[in-house]
Amino acid sequence: MSGKQIKNAQQETRVFQSRIVASVLIIFLLIGIIFVRYFYLQVIQHQSLLANSEHNRIKTTAIPPARGFIYDRNGRLLVENIPTYRLQMIPEKVDDIKQSLNELKQLVHITDDDIKELIKKQSLNRPFKPLIVKNKLNEKELSSFMVRKHKYPGFKAVPYLIRHYKYTDILAHVVGYVGRINDKDLKRLDKKRYKGSEYTGKLGLERFHENQLHGFPGSLTVETNAQGRVLKTIEKIPPVSGQDLTLTIDIDLQKTAYDALGELTGSAIAINPKNGEVLAMVSKPGFDPNDFVNGISHKKYNQLINSNQKPLFNRSLRGGYEPGSTIKPYMALAGLYYRVINLNYSMFSKGYFQLDNQARKYHDWKRGGHGLIDIKQSLVQSVNTFYYQLAVLLGIDRIHEFLKPFKFGELSQIDLLAEKRGLLPSRQWKRATKGKMWFPGETVITGIGQGFLVTTPIQLATSLTILANKGIYIKPHLIKTENPELTKLPFDIPESYWDVVHQGMIGVIHDKKGTARSIKNNNYLTAGKSGTSQVYGKKEEDVYNKNLEIPLHLRNHALFIAFAPADDPKIAVVVVAEHGASGSKTAAPIAGKIIDKYLNEILIQ
Amino acid sequence: MIYGGRIHHNKRHYIDWWLTAFILLLMSFGLVVLFSAGGWVLVKKQIIRLALGLMVMLFLAQVKPEKLAGLTPWLYVLTILLLLAVFFFGYESKGATRWIKIGIRFQPSELAKLVIPLMIAWFYRYRILPPDLKSIGTSLLILLIPVFLIFKQPDLGTSILVAVSGLFVLFLAGLSWKYILGGLVTLVSAAPIMWLFFMKEYQKQRVLTFLNPTQDSLGSGWNIIQSEIAIGSGGLLGKGWQNGSQTQLDFLPEHSTDFILSVLSEEFGLLGVTILLLLYIAIILRGLYIASQAKDTFNRLIAGALTLTFFVYLFINAGMISGLLPVVGVPLPLVSYGGTSIITLMAGFGMIMSVYNHRKLLKS
Numbered sequence: 001m002s003g004k005q006i007k008n009a010q011q012e013t014r015v016f017q018s019r020i021v022a023s024v025l026i027i028f029l030l031i032g033i034i035f036v037r038y039f040y041l042q043v044i045q046h047q048s049l050l051a052n053s054e055h056n057r058i059k060t061t062a063i064p065p066a067r068g069f070i071y072d073r074n075g076r077l078l079v080e081n082i083p084t085y086r087l088q089m090i091p092e093k094v095d096d097i098k099q100s101l102n103e104l105k106q107l108v109h110i111t112d113d114d115i116k117e118l119i120k121k122q123s124l125n126r127p128f129k130p131l132i133v134k135n136k137l138n139e140k141e142l143s144s145f146m147v148r149k150h151k152y153p154g155f156k157a158v159p160y161l162i163r164h165y166k167y168t169d170i171l172a173h174v175v176g177y178v179g180r181i182n183d184k185d186l187k188r189l190d191k192k193r194y195k196g197s198e199y200t201g202k203l204g205l206e207r208f209h210e211n212q213l214h215g216f217p218g219s220l221t222v223e224t225n226a227q228g229r230v231l232k233t234i235e236k237i238p239p240v241s242g243q244d245l246t247l248t249i250d251i252d253l254q255k256t257a258y259d260a261l262g263e264l265t266g267s268a269i270a271i272n273p274k275n276g277e278v279l280a281m282v283s284k285p286g287f288d289p290n291d292f293v294n295g296i297s298h299k300k301y302n303q304l305i306n307s308n309q310k311p312l313f314n315r316s317l318r319g320g321y322e323p324g325s326t327i328k329p330y331m332a333l334a335g336l337y338y339r340v341i342n343l344n345y346s347m348f349s350k351g352y353f354q355l356d357n358q359a360r361k362y363h364d365w366k367r368g369g370h371g372l373i374d375i376k377q378s379l380v381q382s383v384n385t386f387y388y389q390l391a392v393l394l395g396i397d398r399i400h401e402f403l404k405p406f407k408f409g410e411l412s413q414i415d416l417l418a419e420k421r422g423l424l425p426s427r428q429w430k431r432a433t434k435g436k437m438w439f440p441g442e443t444v445i446t447g448i449g450q451g452f453l454v455t456t457p458i459q460l461a462t463s464l465t466i467l468a469n470k471g472i473y474i475k476p477h478l479i480k481t482e483n484p485e486l487t488k489l490p491f492d493i494p495e496s497y498w499d500v501v502h503q504g505m506i507g508v509i510h511d512k513k514g515t516a517r518s519i520k521n522n523n524y525l526t527a528g529k530s531g532t533s534q535v536y537g538k539k540e541e542d543v544y545n546k547n548l549e550i551p552l553h554l555r556n557h558a559l560f561i562a563f564a565p566a567d568d569p570k571i572a573v574v575v576v577a578e579h580g581a582s583g584s585k586t587a588a589p590i591a592g593k594i595i596d597k598y599l600n601e602i603l604i605q
Numbered sequence: 606m607i608y609g610g611r612i613h614h615n616k617r618h619y620i621d622w623w624l625t626a627f628i629l630l631l632m633s634f635g636l637v638v639l640f641s642a643g644g645w646v647l648v649k650k651q652i653i654r655l656a657l658g659l660m661v662m663l664f665l666a667q668v669k670p671e672k673l674a675g676l677t678p679w680l681y682v683l684t685i686l687l688l689l690a691v692f693f694f695g696y697e698s699k700g701a702t703r704w705i706k707i708g709i710r711f712q713p714s715e716l717a718k719l720v721i722p723l724m725i726a727w728f729y730r731y732r733i734l735p736p737d738l739k740s741i742g743t744s745l746l747i748l749l750i751p752v753f754l755i756f757k758q759p760d761l762g763t764s765i766l767v768a769v770s771g772l773f774v775l776f777l778a779g780l781s782w783k784y785i786l787g788g789l790v791t792l793v794s795a796a797p798i799m800w801l802f803f804m805k806e807y808q809k810q811r812v813l814t815f816l817n818p819t820q821d822s823l824g825s826g827w828n829i830i831q832s833e834i835a836i837g838s839g840g841l842l843g844k845g846w847q848n849g850s851q852t853q854l855d856f857l858p859e860h861s862t863d864f865i866l867s868v869l870s871e872e873f874g875l876l877g878v879t880i881l882l883l884l885y886i887a888i889i890l891r892g893l894y895i896a897s898q899a900k901d902t903f904n905r906l907i908a909g910a911l912t913l914t915f916f917v918y919l920f921i922n923a924g925m926i927s928g929l930l931p932v933v934g935v936p937l938p939l940v941s942y943g944g945t946s947i948i949t950l951m952a953g954f955g956m957i958m959s960v961y962n963h964r965k966l967l968k969s
Contacts, residue, residue: 012734015779016905020897023777023909027889027916031882034923041837041927042875049837056834057850225854 058234059224062196065215066161068242070175070205072251073277073480079175079206081161085142087133091122093154100152101133107144108134135294136162163199163293167251169286170258173314174249174416174478176204177289193217202292205245205478208415215242246480248277253598257282260593264586266557266577267315267457270594273465273563273572276474276484278414280594281458283315318420320454321576323408324531324583325382326561327449329467329501331390332375334402336497340393343500346374353388355440362388362444379504379529380511384448391447396438399446400426405466405489407473408455412462414476422459425452449531460561461574468527468563468572470498502527506566508584515584516560519592524599527569528562528591530583533576555579560587564595571598619666619962621895624954627888628662628939634881635865635940641847642868643861647942655939658951665955670904670963673956677720677727681747684720687713688754695758703758714755714763715945719952721751721767722914725774726906734902735779744775759805762921762933769917773910778902815931828858832926836870843874861942863934867926881940889916892954895961908960911953918950 041049070079087108094100101115110133121131137145137157145157163178165171178199181189185200194200195217201207218239222230257268257280270280285307291300304312313319335341351369352361364370364384370377378386391399404410409424423429425446427438445451455463458476466473471489505527508514515530535556558580563572573591580586632655640648687705691713695702704710725744732740748771756764776785800809814826835851838844849871851857860868869877892912899905918938924930936946 008733012779012902015735016777016909017897019777019779020893020909023913024890024893027886027913030916030920031886033929034920034927035879035882037924037927037929038836038870038875038878041833042840042870042878045837046840049834050840052834053838053851053856056831056856057854223850223854225856231854 057223058221060219060221063218063220063237063239064196064198065217065239066241067163067178067199068213068215068244070213070245070247072247072249072254073279074250075246076251078165078167078171078247078249078251080164080166082164083159084162085137085157085159086135087137087141087145088130088156088158089118089133090130090154090156094152097122100155104133104145104152104155107148108137108141110134130156130158163290165289167254168288168290169284169311170255170282171249171251172204172286172289173283173316174204174247174254174281175289176206176208176416177202177292178206179292180295199293204289204416205247208417209245209479213242213245216240247478248272248279248480249281249478250279250598250602253280253594253602254282256280256597257590257594258284258286260590261575261577262590264577264580265309265315266575266580267319268573268575268590268594269316269457269461270571270573270598271461271465271476273468273474273569276465276476277480278476278478279571279598281316281478283313283317283319285309285311287311314416314418315576315578316457317414317416317418319456319576319578320420320422321456321557321559322451322453322531322533323449323455323460324533324559325384325449326460326529326531326559326583327403327447327453328379328382328387329505329529330403330406330408330463331387331394331399331447332379332501332504333467333493333497334394334399335390336375336500337402337491337493338394338398341375341390343375343496346372347386347389349373349383349385351385353385353444355392355444358441360441375500376504376507377513379501380507380514382508382515382530387447388444389447391443392440394443396425396427396443396446399443400424405473405491406463407459407466408453408463410459412456412458412476414458415478419458420456422456423452423454450534457574457576460559460576461572464561464563464572464574467501468569470495502566505529505562509562509588516588516592518584519588521592521596521600524564525566526562526564526592526595527566528560528588530588531559531561532581532583533557533559535579552579555581558583558585558587560584560591562588562591562595564599570603571595619958620663621666621891621958621961624888624891624895624958624961627884627891628659628954631881631884631888631939634869634884635937637846638865638869638872638940639861639942641849641872642852642865643942647861651942654947658939658947661948662951662955662958665952666958666962668955668959670901670907670956670959673723673959674727674730674903677723680716680720681724684713684717685751685754687711687716688751691758692754701758701760703760703763712945714751714758714760714767715949717751717755717767718763718770718914718949719911719956721748722770722774722910723907723956725771726903726910729774729778729906730901730903735781736775741775741780741784744771748772756803759808760934761808762935765921765933766914766917766935770910770914773913774906777896777906777909777913811933812931815928828864828932829926829928831856831858832864832867833928835864835867836927839871839874839877841874842876843870843872846872848872863922863932863936863941864926865941866923866937869940885916885919885938892957895957895964898964899960900964904960904963908957911957915950915953918946 066081069077072078091097097119101118104110118131118133142157149155165175179202180198181194181200189200193216201210201213216239218237221235223232223234224230253270257270261268261282261284265284268282271278287304349364349369349371351367352363354361369385370381370383373383373386403424409422411419411421430436430438442451446453462476471493473487474484506525508528509516509520509526516528533556535554558577560575560583563569573594575587575591577587577590636648636651639651691702691705694705696704696706703712703714705713724747728744728747729736748768752764752768755767831851835849835857838851849868851871852860852868857864857867869881889912893909896905896909896912899908915938918935921930921933921935922937925932936943938950939947
């Protein structure tokens with residue numbers, strides 16, 4: 001070999017050969033480790049990793065059911081689902097999310113806050129999962145996006161169904177609205193059934209009948225790739241759409257009731273006393289439920305909340321009013337039933353009533369009084385002194401006992417949530433809540449529906465149907481049912497007692513002295529009674545004076561209850577016109593319009 | 606030295622049939638897997654590369670080792686210059702500068718994988734073995750200059766491979782076990798310093814991900830998790846060719862390149878993995894046998910070191926895709942789709958073959 005002589009070739013070769021042997025050993029050791037690792041993954045971990053790979057591959061997504069439609073009693077569509085578009089973005093397909101969104105601001109109404117929110121959401125999301133940029137694009141937004149969509153890869157206008165309320169303010173308090181499912185909703189809803197769903201009923205019938213309206217989700221099982229792109233469908237189970245609801249509401253009558261209230265706030269309810277079907281139920285003012293479907297804007301919400309007309313307040317269910325003189329027919333019945341008066345009873349109205357040994361005078365609305373008054377005339381002319389005296393004769397205990405089955409102070413149990421209970425006072429109630437004994441003077445004013453009594457319009461309407469039906473109670477309801485349950489009052493009231501009270505109520509409209517003569521219609525007999533509900537505690541002599549000259553918000557509430565035809569009631573109406581001042585002048589004509597519309601137009605057709 | 610003592614070795618074309626056969630088998634198996642992972646388009650391109658690689662191998666097999674030794678210092682200088690050129694005129698892609706354009710896109714670090722072991726072998730060619738401290742220092746300098754340049758590109762995978770190929774020469778030259786152990790200890794204790802001062806954020810991230818892949822299961826940990834799922838779900842016999850859902854549905858990342866062994870594992874199971882490992886073992890044993898038969902120090906060192914480097918490719922790749930090692934971007938040798946590494950590896954086998962063809966003929 002050329003080079004240095006000292007090189008020991010044999011020794012070098014020996015060292016080299018030993019290194020080769022060492023290498024082979026190390027290589028076998030390391031390949032052994034590799035093999036063991038693969039053995040571990042492919043044999044020992046096989047089952048669980050196979051499950052992982054199946055889980056990777058197969059994706060099941062829920063197909064939300066279409067929500068049931070809502071129709072009125074004649075099959076007219078009230079609430080539907082309409083196809084609309086939303087703007088979606090798939091983050092991984094967008095180069096510069098912030099810039100794209102800022103550009104899109106010119107085409108679609110999105111705020112800087114929305115953009116901030118989206119960027120935050122996007123960082124928490126899988127990049128291939130679509131994010132909603134804007135719901136419910138209007139036509140201009142949709143078309144201006146569609147012509148420029150090639151400039152915005154990763155953005156897409158996607159069709160979806162949105163709840164649409166064809167009638168807004170008129171029907172808002174009855175149907176309510178759906179809104180996006182939030183954390184609070186998730187606590188009460190069955191998560192399985194709401195997989196894939198975005199909306200749930202929040203208020204009104206939409207909430208109460210959520211179970212029928214919602215339906216059951218289907219599912220779509222697909223094979224996807226890592227980007228989430230669907231490669232093939234493995235199984236599809238179609239969703240079961242929600243059931244449609246057919247209401248008892250007649251939308252024409254509803255509209256009539258709404259319009260009849262005019263500029264006034266208040267409530268108007270019409271029920272068919274024969275079966276408890278609610279024909280119209282208005283709380284005015286209303287609002288537009290469509291605003292709530294995709295989340296109402298703060299500005300709009302604040303407007304609604306801060307309006308002193310309280311449009312979100314459902315007066316029909318939650319408005320508490322003194323019944324005023326509308327209590328009188330029930331008091332007359334009570335007097336007859338407990339035999340403190342008989343059918344031939346009459347008394348002399350001298351203009352005021354005084355308890356024994358008390359100086360305080362309880363006045364009639366007519367100075368000098370009404371003269372000799374029988375039961376019928378006490379109703380026709382709404383004679384206060386008659387009922388002051390009657391109340392004292394009955395005593396608060398019997399008044400309470402008699403009015404309770406008529407649902408005073410009870411819930412009507414109509415199929416809506418959040419109904420408020422009125423108040424039917426009693427000795428026990430006063431002791432329990434005020435810690436004071438019951439005073440006789442409080443019995444006196446209870447006789448004309450004042451003092452502690454509080455009723456809601458729906459409760460007044462329920463009581464009225466029992467009165468019209470001569471003692472048969474049917475729970476008021478908004479969904480058509482075949483055989484509504486009938487309940488009788490727990491006591492028997494002879495036919496003649498009902499008749500005299502009905503006659504009195506007929507006289508309110510048809511007698512020449514009737515307080516509501518103005519709404520008389522010659523086609524049928526109407527039985528009615530007006531009432532006034534005090535807005536604030538005035539001295540009793542001021543109650544009936546100069547009401548029309550004081551500021552609107554201090555005027556008393558005007559009430560009217562009526563049913564017709566009186567001999568065969570087909571409709572019972574309650575009107576509460578807030579600050580309407582006079583039951584007979586303001587509320588009665590509203591009730592008259594509703595009854596006219598129903599009996600003269602709707603039923604004739 | 607006298608050549609041609611035996612007539613049949615005096616043919617114009619030299620070829621080692623054993624090595625060639627094993628390599629062709631491995632390549633074929635690789636193409637079958639690649640077809641499943643990337644389809645006919647990739648297979649066609651890969652065949653062209655493999656054919657080119659075979660030609661390079663056969664060409665280098667004819668070159669006398671003496672000629673190669675003579676060129677080695679020049680090649681070394683050229684490599685260093687090219688690596689420096691990358692720094693100044695490099696072509697950046699995916700946050701790393703590894704390429705320069707001289708007519709075609711060229712990666713000088715690939716050249717380094719061959720030239721560095723050659724240079725160290727050349728350095729020890731006439732020196733007394735085992736190496737003394739002074740020569741070790743010199744050879745480490747020869748080694749560390751290009752390794753550092755590659756590491757700074759940054760290209761951790763290649764710098765490791767280059768460093769390892771150089772160190773293998775020292776190991777085969779008889780570097781004392783004392784030094785080897787000392788070096789390993791130093792390396793381990795230097796790791797925290799590397800971490801603090803030299804490693805790039807993404808390299809640290811890879812190590813962290815390796816230590817705890819589930820922590821970042823949607824980011825870089827995703828690759829490892831999906832790869833393990835692919836391997837494990839394959840089981841003993843695999844899901845069948847073109848039936849690997851992890852591969853076909855794109856859950857597996859980089860399935861034609863770095864992660865092609867995951868594809869093989871998913872579709873051919875442990876059986877396929879075993880066959881593949883056996884083919885590699887055959888190639889490696891043949892390479893080491895050739896090294897042991899080499900006629901001189903330079904020849905045995907390059908044949909041995911190149912074979913061992915080939916093994917390291919396999920070990921790192923098979924380890925990283927199965928979660929044993931951090932992901933450092935080393936392809937599966939001769940199987941992963943991709944150009945440069947095939948040419949480099951086949952050039953290496955050409956040199957090994959040349960060593961065999963020009964071995965000591967008259968020995969015994």
